[in-house]
Amino acid sequence: MTSTDAATKADVAARPKRGGGRDRRGELIAIASELFAERGFLATTIRDIADAAGIQSGSLYHHFTSKESMVEELLADYWTTLLQRYREVVDSEPDATKATRGLVRASVLLLDECALALRVMLNDWTYLSETFPFMEESLAECQAIWLDVIERGVAEGSLSSEVDATICYRTVMASVSGTARWFRPEGKVSVEALADDMANIFMSGFAARS
Structure with a gap:
């Protein structure tokens, strides 16, 4: 794990947890957006987003069909x-x-x-x-x-x-x-x-x- 990845995960962990599927969806879009802006959309994988969010890759598909939909x-x-x-x-x-x-x-x-x-x-x-x-x-x-x-x-x-x-x-x-x-x-x-x-x-x- 790079220092950037560690910092991203630490930032995510420090965020207050909000209830409701819609709030979680917004949090995931925010996390993904930061990665897309930093690394480029094409260079960012679903696993990168899941890792930054502290969840399994498959869990993202409960909210989104693809990173394109994000x-x-x-x-x-x-x-x-x-x-x-x-x-x-x-x-x-x-x-x-x-x-x-x-x-x-x-x-x-x-x-x-x-x-x-x-x-x-x-x-x-x-x-x-x-x-x-x-x-x-x-x-x-x-x-x-x-x-x-x-x-x-x-x-x-x-x-x-x-x-x-x-x-x-x-x-x-x-x-x-x-x-x-x-x-x-x-x-x-x-x-x-x-x-x-x-x-x-x-x-x-x-x-x-x-």
Whole structure:
């Protein structure tokens, strides 16, 4: 057993035991998600998850049909949350510039709330997106929301027409995804401060020049 495995098992043992099958299911998803984020989804086995949870491998099948069914819940929750936040921004902010800033901030804030899901996707995007079509479908919906807001801002004259809207969107998404590799919420910079800084950086580039 490696020191990492020992630390994981010790952490699991220290967690308070909760009653109910649904609570146990959530605990197992949390344990599996930590391993998927650390080692990669493809490199993590059912036995790895069971060992970290302190149970027999066969016991996992009382809750899940496969490790794919475990990661599916993690990823579905991320995309559902992201799209919900985007819709809230668009519905509450008619000003295109402020809505664009809000979309940047919403994306960054999930680096804390959905950190494991983001790291899992960074590790194994190709396999996971081919396995779960809802990921590409959700990504397409995200892009549609972004492009609608940016193009509205360009039409209003508040956002620059010099940069293609799709390039703007993809640049933000690539930057946020890359940040998930190094950002840790417990570090010196809070996720709120990071969201504000990244929004300021991007909005200075998006703004129309007078």
